[in-house]
Structure formats: C-alpha cells, structure tokens
Amino acid sequence: MRDAAVLTVAEMGRADRLTIAGGTPGIALMENAGRAVTRAILRRFRPCATVVLAGPGNNGGDGLVVARRLEEAGWPVRVALLGERNGLRGDAALAAARWRGPLVPLTPAALVGASLVVDALFGAGLARPIEGLAAETIRAIAAPVVAIDLPSGVSGDTGAVLGVAPQAVLTVTFFRLKPAHLLLPGRDLCGEVVCAPIGIPDDVLDRIGPTTFRNDPTLWRQLLRPPGSADHKYSRGTVTVVAGPAMTGAARLAARAARRAGAGLVTIAAPDAASAAACRAGEPGVIVTEASLQALLADERRRVWLVGPGGGERAAEIARAVLAAGRRLVADADALRGAPEDLRGTAIATPHAAEFARLFGPLGADRLAAVREAARRLDGVVLLKGSDTIVAAPDGRAAINPAAPAWLATGGTGDVLGGIAAALLAQGLPAFEAACAAAWLHAQAAGRAGPHLIAEDLADHLPAVVAGLY
Known part of the structure; x- marks a missing residue:
C-alpha cells in the first residue's frame, strides 16, 4: 500500500x-x-x-x-x-x-x-x-x-x-x-x-x-481468489438484484455484471409478472423470481442485495427493509432517496454527483472531504461516480480512481458498476476494498471495450481483467 x-x-x-x-x-x-x-x-x-x-x-x-x-x-x-x-x-x-x-x-x-x-x-x-x-x-x-x-x-x-x-x-x-x-x-x-x-x-x-490512496490493485488484490475445488455456487456468493417495473434493463445489466464478476448465484427479484417476463427474456443463467420481498429476505443465503438500478419509487422503501433484515446493501440510483439516516449501515452507496447532492447536500470545492463526511454519516462506504471516482470509508480511508475512459459516460454503465460491487461484496471482500476493486475493474473493462462502448459490452471484458490479477 x-x-x-x-x-x-x-x-x-x-x-x-x-x-x-x-x-x-x-x-x-x-x-x-x-x-x-x-x-x-x-x-x-x-x-x-x-x-x-x-x-x-x-x-x-x-x-x-x-x-x-x-x-x-x-x-x-x-x-x-x-x-x-x-x-x-x-x-x-x-x-x-x-x-x-x-x-x-x-x-x-x-x-x-x-x-x-x-x-x-x-x-x-x-x-x-x-x-x-x-x-x-x-x-x-x-x-x-x-x-x-x-x-x-x-x-x-x-x-x-x-x-x-x-x-x-x-x-x-x-x-x-x-x-x-x-x-x-x-x-x-x-x-x-x-x-x-x-x-x-x-x-x-x-x-x-x-489515509488517502490512488485506487490501485495493491489495495485489494490479495483479497481476490479464484474459485477452489471445494467451492460451489453458494460459497462463491449470492446476489439479489431488485428490479423496478419500468426499467428492467437496468437490473439485467447489473445481474449480468455480477455473474461476470464472480458471484456464484444471481437472482433478479421482479415486482410483477410483466417485469419478470421481461427479465426472463435475458440470459438463462439468471434466476428471476416474483416472490415477495418478505419471502426472499427470509432466505438467509441471500446476504447481498443490490437495490436501485431502475428501481422506481419503491426502491428506497425496499432498501430500508433490506437493511432492517440485516442484509448487506449496495444502494444505487432510486434507492438513494430520503435522508442519510434512512440508509445508515449501507455497505456501499454508489451515487453520481446529482444523487450525492440530493442525499448529502452539495459537494462543494473539496469533494474528497465531502465524500469522507458522507461515508461517516452513512456509516458505510460511499463511491462517488465520475471521471475521478472517489471511494471513502467511514473510518476515514479514501481512494481516488485513476482516469477512467471518457466513453463510460453512457446510460447503464452505473448499473454495471453496482453489479460488480455487489458480486465482490458477496465473495467476501470488505466494503471499502470491494468498492475500490469494482471501480478499478469497471474502468479497465471499459478500456478494453474501447470508444463507443455501450453498457452491455462491459461485462464480457470482466473475466479477462479479473484473470490478470490472480
């Protein structure tokens, strides 16, 4: 380090x-x-x-x-x-x-x-x-x-x-x-x-x-491990992605990224039959369920949840329920509403600048200090998305991601980032290291994809990027 x-x-x-x-x-x-x-x-x-x-x-x-x-x-x-x-x-x-x-x-x-x-x-x-x-x-x-x-x-x-x-x-x-x-x-x-x-x-x-670092694999590489002979889908980590009724594509992007980032089992929790049908039209390896939130939270194997991508107006309410059930939450997009106290204990929050301002107030000139203070208030890791992504932990540690390709500025790439972070969290990485690794892998995958990428391209490049770290 x-x-x-x-x-x-x-x-x-x-x-x-x-x-x-x-x-x-x-x-x-x-x-x-x-x-x-x-x-x-x-x-x-x-x-x-x-x-x-x-x-x-x-x-x-x-x-x-x-x-x-x-x-x-x-x-x-x-x-x-x-x-x-x-x-x-x-x-x-x-x-x-x-x-x-x-x-x-x-x-x-x-x-x-x-x-x-x-x-x-x-x-x-x-x-x-x-x-x-x-x-x-x-x-x-x-x-x-x-x-x-x-x-x-x-x-x-x-x-x-x-x-x-x-x-x-x-x-x-x-x-x-x-x-x-x-x-x-x-x-x-x-x-x-x-x-x-x-x-x-x-x-x-x-x-x-x-306590400030350049986001570099030396911060978290030693925590990554390839699957071993004793591993199975549950030991590699389970991720539940909550879909909303209007933008099911966001949940599908996040789920695909979570699978490519190494999660053993990924489920999309759909709010209704129509949303479930849209999600089932995607990759066959993703499980889609219409079970109630209460039933899903009763399953102790569902330790990591991603709430927010295309989540709609109920996302914040669902995020609070996930936290109340003692699960680990990655909160993005629509889940980042209300007051920071409502999301206290979130493992990783991934706002962009406008979402950050809505939840925590204006960033101001000293964005590094602002993200640190947000992490303290949240008692969780905050990943401020942008060309100079900042990751801060409640203990004061912070990492700044080296320049990410400008072509990440396209719809859906944030959903992919959320899926990567959730997968790494499910594999046992601490929240700060999981967020740092997710931001770095995301940028590296984009570099491989090249200009004019679309969000769907990113996940396919993740396995090669991860393999280069072992």
Missing part, C-alpha cells in the same frame, strides 16, 4: 521535515527535485529558449535549480522571479545564490521569445487565489508548460483552481502524488505526471499514516 499512498499538502510537508530531521539537508532535497525535473525535460524536449517562472518559496527554489542545470546542459535559460532576490529565504536563497544566469522581474514581458516555460511559481500548498502580476503572467503563457509539483493555481488537496492556472504538458512531482494529481480539474491541467524520488525514505509513511 505504500506505493499507492497519496499525501495531502500537510502530510508532504511532514515527510520533508522528517527527512531533514533524519539528517538530509533541505538543500539536498531541493537539488534532487531540480535534477529530477531537469531529467524529465531533457527526455522530452530539445534545447530551446526556456523561461523559468520562480516564486518566492521552495517551489521557486526548485525552479532555480532547474534553470542552473538546463543552462549547464547548454540550454538558453532565464529566470523570471516573483519578488526580490533578497527576499528569498532558506534553501530557496541558497539555490538563488548558485544561479548566475539572467534574472528578470516576473511580468508577461518575461515570456517573450520563450519556447518552453517551467512553472515554479507556487507549489501544492497555495491557499488563496492567484492575483496581480502572477495571474497576468500565467494568462500570457503561450509556450508548452512544465509544472513543478503542480500547475500554479491548483490546490494540492482538492484539485480546484484558485483564480487561474496554466495548462501543463508535463508535471513533475516528488515522492508521492497529491490529491490534485488525481482529482479534476487539477488532473487534466497536469498533463503527463511524473512522480520522482528525491531521497525521502519510504518508511516516513509509517510515521505519517496516510
């Missing part, structure tokens, strides 16, 4: 301080950071007129190291400094003392003739909107941008833009990613992201105890 750790701005600051306290000088970390950025630039660009935009803090110090090293490699470089040279302090002042090349004030005019811009104005810890000359200069950038740590103006903890931020083609950060490298719009503004080691030892993570 160390490799998947994502550090907040405060946690990254602590990692720096712990390393320095352990005997590594701060200027050594700065030199290592500048060397890493320079190496990334040299691998991707040919020598060209380069302007380094340097701020007054350590981010600017990193930029001054880059300027020196590029110049040593024969590049024409000048530094545009925000503020006065004698205003620099600490390691940034040491880096400035080692720079003998051109140093000009930060203005839009400093960009004239630049073929490459290195953005070292502000790091991830920016707390207020960029204004004045800094904002004017960023708006005037016309050349490709390489950002150090993050594009200036992007909040490291939320990915939100504070005033203005440049579009980078490359961002080089250090030790571990920050939330903004994974959360929109920061993620898109970063361009390609390189995370470079700079001499911070991995064991500082044990002292920091990060």
Whole structure:
C-alpha cells in the first residue's frame, strides 16, 4: 500500500521535515527535485529558449535549480522571479545564490521569445487565489508548460483552481502524488505526471499514516481468489438484484455484471409478472423470481442485495427493509432517496454527483472531504461516480480512481458498476476494498471495450481483467 499512498499538502510537508530531521539537508532535497525535473525535460524536449517562472518559496527554489542545470546542459535559460532576490529565504536563497544566469522581474514581458516555460511559481500548498502580476503572467503563457509539483493555481488537496492556472504538458512531482494529481480539474491541467524520488525514505509513511490512496490493485488484490475445488455456487456468493417495473434493463445489466464478476448465484427479484417476463427474456443463467420481498429476505443465503438500478419509487422503501433484515446493501440510483439516516449501515452507496447532492447536500470545492463526511454519516462506504471516482470509508480511508475512459459516460454503465460491487461484496471482500476493486475493474473493462462502448459490452471484458490479477 505504500506505493499507492497519496499525501495531502500537510502530510508532504511532514515527510520533508522528517527527512531533514533524519539528517538530509533541505538543500539536498531541493537539488534532487531540480535534477529530477531537469531529467524529465531533457527526455522530452530539445534545447530551446526556456523561461523559468520562480516564486518566492521552495517551489521557486526548485525552479532555480532547474534553470542552473538546463543552462549547464547548454540550454538558453532565464529566470523570471516573483519578488526580490533578497527576499528569498532558506534553501530557496541558497539555490538563488548558485544561479548566475539572467534574472528578470516576473511580468508577461518575461515570456517573450520563450519556447518552453517551467512553472515554479507556487507549489501544492497555495491557499488563496492567484492575483496581480502572477495571474497576468500565467494568462500570457503561450509556450508548452512544465509544472513543478503542480500547475500554479491548483490546490494540492482538492484539485480546484484558485483564480487561474496554466495548462501543463508535463508535471513533475516528488515522492508521492497529491490529491490534485488525481482529482479534476487539477488532473487534466497536469498533463503527463511524473512522480520522482528525491531521497525521502519510504518508511516516513509509517510515521505519517496516510489515509488517502490512488485506487490501485495493491489495495485489494490479495483479497481476490479464484474459485477452489471445494467451492460451489453458494460459497462463491449470492446476489439479489431488485428490479423496478419500468426499467428492467437496468437490473439485467447489473445481474449480468455480477455473474461476470464472480458471484456464484444471481437472482433478479421482479415486482410483477410483466417485469419478470421481461427479465426472463435475458440470459438463462439468471434466476428471476416474483416472490415477495418478505419471502426472499427470509432466505438467509441471500446476504447481498443490490437495490436501485431502475428501481422506481419503491426502491428506497425496499432498501430500508433490506437493511432492517440485516442484509448487506449496495444502494444505487432510486434507492438513494430520503435522508442519510434512512440508509445508515449501507455497505456501499454508489451515487453520481446529482444523487450525492440530493442525499448529502452539495459537494462543494473539496469533494474528497465531502465524500469522507458522507461515508461517516452513512456509516458505510460511499463511491462517488465520475471521471475521478472517489471511494471513502467511514473510518476515514479514501481512494481516488485513476482516469477512467471518457466513453463510460453512457446510460447503464452505473448499473454495471453496482453489479460488480455487489458480486465482490458477496465473495467476501470488505466494503471499502470491494468498492475500490469494482471501480478499478469497471474502468479497465471499459478500456478494453474501447470508444463507443455501450453498457452491455462491459461485462464480457470482466473475466479477462479479473484473470490478470490472480
């Protein structure tokens, strides 16, 4: 899990301080950071007129190291400094003392003739909107941008833009990613992201105890297991999908995904004869029943229920009944109505942004914090669907899914995700890990399906994706 750790701005600051306290000088970390950025630039660009935009803090110090090293490699470089040279302090002042090349004030005019811009104005810890000359200069950038740590103006903890931020083609950060490298719009503004080691030892993570992670198989792979010789359909997990009367296709999509994700037995609970007939027109391996909710809940083998896809107006009521019976609930779509207290104890809730706002209130700028708070209120895992899906547990853990293909934005893909999550829950994965694995598998299946996929395509790609993890 160390490799998947994502550090907040405060946690990254602590990692720096712990390393320095352990005997590594701060200027050594700065030199290592500048060397890493320079190496990334040299691998991707040919020598060209380069302007380094340097701020007054350590981010600017990193930029001054880059300027020196590029110049040593024969590049024409000048530094545009925000503020006065004698205003620099600490390691940034040491880096400035080692720079003998051109140093000009930060203005839009400093960009004239630049073929490459290195953005070292502000790091991830920016707390207020960029204004004045800094904002004017960023708006005037016309050349490709390489950002150090993050594009200036992007909040490291939320990915939100504070005033203005440049579009980078490359961002080089250090030790571990920050939330903004994974959360929109920061993620898109970063361009390609390189995370470079700079001499911070991995064991500082044990002292920091990060609770945010990049959603990666290292978080949950060890919990997956292929079927064994002693397994049978019930030991592999049972999933009951509740269908609504109007959109039976949603339940059918979810049921098919649950089967492809490894559930041993999947049942669609239909509300009436007409709905049951529509569901029976699908795959023969799915059991369809018109039995009453009370009768189905009396069967102790039905431990995991998926309620909501195409569920209709009774979905929320059914979800409450499932919870009252002590079953594990994956709640989606129509089940996400009412107050969070009505769904307290839900194993996994899978809202999109509008459903989240309806249930928990507006997401606000700090979506990561909002999803964490929602999980606490729900006392269950919340999976906020989107291009930067966030999964949060009530104990404070959170994972951000790496970029999922944009072509997942089509009807029915959320029903497939719910089916995958229910299947993994039924196979014994804890709720947080089941939700993380479901989001990752969903995105990988979409990548295999390719552009212009429809929701029906996803399930067929799941077996190969899962098999690659064993």
